Amino acid sequence: MLTNNNSNKMFFLFILFFSTLISISSNSWFGCWIGLEINLLSFIPLISNSKNLLSVETSLKYFLTQSLASINFLFMILIKFSLLKNFNMNNIISIMMNSSLLMKMGSAPFHFWFPNIVEGLSWMNNFMLMTWQKISPMILLSYYFNKNFLIFMIIMNLIIGSLGGLNQTSLRKLLAFSSINNLGWMIFSIMISENLWLFYFLIYSMMIFMMISLFFLMNMYFMNQLFINNMNFFIKLNLLINFLSLGGLPPFMGFMPKWIIINFLLINKFYFLTFIFMMTSLIIIYYYIRIIYSSFMFNYFKMKWVNLLMKNNMSLINLSSFISISSMILSTFIFM
């Protein structure tokens, strides 16, 4: 990409959106594979737009894992087609198909590429990777999943997502492990109902959008940047609200989908799974609070080159804080 202008990005973004629609609305599994391939073909030019070493290595790793996953998916589709096993969902073929879709999503135990690549992308590309790229594999997962295998994968997702983020200083990797943890919740919500998955996914992408837009405007990539510069108090407060909402604490928006999932779990007596969901959420909230606590309490250097944009226009910050705090209570007015 010698001249990287916005029309290039718009073209590939359009094809990216279209590929997900192709994949989820196709009549046969082969159409799903085609959608996944077009997804890969249009996402790679979006992320490899400069010639530095980091960007090249990122796009290479992304290409290798995603192409392997989609070609394995196609082979399993052909085996399924040849053996004529269309209705039995508890066999080895569904395990293999689910594994290749989980590798596409970046879920554990196939998650090792995900923090690496998230570390190498800019914030807007990360937003695309964490939200839009997960729609198509998850909907395909809901078409043919193996319940026992997926419950095991969910447990691994939760544990790896919570324990992996404990030793991170880079904000991108932190959000990557948080994304892996939330994938565990989302895969379980697929097994409950697709409406619930859609609800969880929309709220999750809204929360991630608020956080990533904040980090993007402040141009922050590492944790020490949170308490070194002279941030306004309301920005720190917004950061607190968004982090706690992402972790799933009660008065904020992020608690609502988790509440519904836990309700389902307890009614149907999945006690061990509830325990794992709770404990891993605790670990995640611990390292969010660790970040925010430092950001509120530490002394800061007064830098001259501060991003003045945030000081002049706070309406977006205030709006996102308002939505995060009040949306759970306001939603009860809608479903009257």
Place this chain on the structure above:
Amino acid sequence: MLIYDIWFLFIYMFSVGNLIFVSKNKHLLVVLLSLEFIVLSIFFFFLVLLMFIDYDMYMLMVFLVFSVCEGSLGLSILVSMIRSHGNDYFQSFSML
């Protein structure tokens, strides 16, 4: 489906391709070649499967088009890597 022994060939080809993909190689081009080998094995499998539906080979062509697109994308990433790193050795991956 009268002959079932041919599946061993497909599964074997596919497994060998995967094995080379995940092995520790010195060059990136070997990995891309193994990807093309997996595509070839799937092409063969697809051909044999579609012969049982009275020679409707259209899907095979669509598959071929997409696989070639993917292969060319891999090669373009290889070219971009050589332009920035200078070689395609795996030892020069140290940033992430």
